[in-house]
Amino acid sequence: MNGKRLEAFSDGVLAIIITIMILEIRAPEGGSLNDLYPLLHKFIAYILSFIYVGIYWNNHHHLWQAVERVNGKILWANLHLLFWLSLFPFSTAWIGEHHTEAIPVAAYGFILFMASVAWNILVVMVIEVEGKESMISRAFQRDWKARLSMLTYAVATLLALYLPTISSVLYAVLACVWFIPDKRIERTLGQQR
Numbered sequence: 603m604n605g606k607r608l609e610a611f612s613d614g615v616l617a618i619i620i621t622i623m624i625l626e627i628r629a630p631e632g633g634s635l636n637d638l639y640p641l642l643h644k645f646i647a648y649i650l651s652f653i654y655v656g657i658y659w660n661n662h663h664h665l666w667q668a669v670e671r672v673n674g675k676i677l678w679a680n681l682h683l684l685f686w687l688s689l690f691p692f693s694t695a696w697i698g699e700h701h702t703e704a705i706p707v708a709a710y711g712f713i714l715f716m717a718s719v720a721w722n723i724l725v726v727m728v729i730e731v732e733g734k735e736s737m738i739s740r741a742f743q744r745d746w747k748a749r750l751s752m753l754t755y756a757v758a759t760l761l762a763l764y765l766p767t768i769s770s771v772l773y774a775v776l777a778c779v780w781f782i783p784d785k786r787i788e789r790t791l792g793q794q795r
Contacts, residue, residue, distance in 0.1 A: 608680055609666040615684050616659045622691040623648055623655075626698070647698035650777055651690050654714065657780045658687060658721070664783070668737050669728055679727040683720040689713045697770075707766035711759030714773060718752045751776055 627644050630637035662683075669676075693710040700706040722745075729739045754776055762769035 605666040605669045605672045605676075608672055608677065609663070612662055612680060612684060613659070616655055616662075616687065619687055619690055620652060620655055623651055623694050626691060626695040643701045644695075644698035647694045647701065650774060651694040653777045653781065654717075655687065655690060657777065658683075658717065660783045661721070661780075665725070665728065665738070668741070669732065671731050673731055675727045676724070676731060679720070679724040683717065683724050686713060686717040686720050690717075701770065702766055704763045704766050707769050708759050708762035711755055711762055711769055711773060714776075715752065715755035715759055718748065718755055722748055722752070747779070751779070 627641060627648060630641060690713065693706075693713045696706040697710040725738070725742050725745075725748075729736065729742065732738045754772060758769040758772040761772070
């Protein structure tokens with residue numbers, strides 16, 4: 603089987619995740635700009651999470667451009683990734699409400715960490731099916747950016763227990779690092795043609 607159905611299902615789940623996140627932000631009672639101020643941290647949390655979901659969607663799309671075969675392990679690995687991403691609305695609402703408190707900030711980081719672990723498991727499963735000489739394998743040979751990100755998420759999650767504001771900054775920095783779409787698969791596709 604190919605990855606088109608898997609990609610379409612994942613696109614739908616990610617769209618729902620984004621929709622749920624924005625529904626967590628309620629309109630203010632009043633009609634002045636001052637009434638928006640209490641929502642500022644919720645909106646910042648939403649923007650950060652929206653960017654992260656967008657990053658995963660973008661990289662997910664690029665991955666499925668190059669995948670030729672899908673098996674049960676890949677389906678489960680993809681569901682594992684979607685599980686962690688589906689927790690973004692919860693963690694976004696919590697950190698938006700309690701942005702300086704250790705446990706909500708650590709929980710947000712833990713979910714980011716686990717989503718990155720799930721992404722890496724998915725890539726390993728795809729490489730296992732596609733083969734060591736496949737385009738996917740070549741594209742992800744030296745994935746220092748993903749490994750460094752996982753380490754940073756883990757450190758930031760632990761750091762959140764003592765310095766939650768610094769952890770939030772690290773989460774934002776990592777989003778900036780990944781904001782520019784990963785071109786490895788596109789470059790490898792271009793070399794193959």
